[in-house]
Amino acid sequence: LALEVELRHALQHGEFVPYFQPIFRLDNGEVVGHEALLRWNHPRRGVLPPGDFVRVARDCGQLEAIDWQLYGKACERMAQPDAGDGFVTINVSPLHLRHAGFDRQLLQLLASSGLPPERLLIELTEDALLEDPVLVRATLERLRAAGVQAALDDFGTGYSSLGYLHSLPLSKLKIDQMFVRELDTAGGAGANTVVSAILTLAARALGIDVIAEGIETEAQRDALRAMGCEFGQGFLFGRPQPQPHGV
Ligand code: G
Ligand code: G
Ligand code: MN
Ligand code: NA
Secondary structure: OHHHHHHHHHHHOOOEEEEEEEEEEOOOOOEEEEEEEEEEEEOOOEEEOHHHOHHHHHHOOOHHHHHHHHHHHHHHHHOOHHHOOOEEEEEEOHHHHOOOOHHHHHHHHHHHHOOOHHHEEEEEOHHHHHOOHHHHHHHHHHHHHHOOEEEEEEEOOOOOOOHHHHHOOOOEEEEOHHHHHOOOOOOHHHHHHHHHHHHHHHHHHOOOEEEEOOOOOHHHHHHHHHOOOOEEOOOOOOOOEOOOOOO
16 A cells, blocks of 8 residues: 555656667667666665566556656657667557557657657567457557557467467567577577577568567577577667666
């Protein structure tokens, strides 16, 4: 209950901020975009990760407002000239896709932040896609028509139907860090086979950009690059930071 009151106060005081983690081309190291990750800049406890407050925020109905605060700040920051011209991704939970006005609200936010829609990418998990397939498709199609792209996040952890990839307007896929972690270990062969299969189907057959998440070692990066994976993200390249890469 105390946390619930604190969250409300934090919202009013704008304490929810984006941290930006760079996304790289694996072949030449170029930064192509950033993922905006939620942090609570707590006046006494310091910078708190989502794990410390998201569950309570969701249970007391404040997560959507927190997300909107984050989305607004992320887009405004990325619209500044020093942030470069790469894309920014935001994590969109099933909560948002339940609301018919989500796409309209997002486009309004883009207009007031000055970020071109073509530079925004929304990350969705599979459970968000299952929420209400008809509504989700309509929402994604309207966003796509306005220039906003969508990515399938945490790929490999849910039902992982590759069917989503050609039946919905998704332009990127993020391979979950679980697979990346297993690449250069004893159990590597299994993970390599799965990653290769994803790359063959998603990247080669469907033309979808694949981003590998959680790359921590050069061995993982090299293995992914050898398999033809084009993009990556992880502590090897950069941790989530309060400013875009290189600023
Ligand atoms: O940012 P990591 O650094 O700790 O994020 C942990 C979890 O929190 C991830 O599963 C991530 O998807 C989720 N998360 C990150 N940013 C956001 C956000 O803006 N909104 C919500 N609801 N969850 C987020
Ligand atoms: O669920 P989602 O994929 O949006 O969440 C991304 C999460 O992964 C964040 O908590 C982020 O801080 C974390 N993360 C990003 N790069 C790495 C990495 O290289 N290693 C680990 N262990 N976590 C990472
Ligand atoms: Mn994500
Ligand atoms: Na992810």
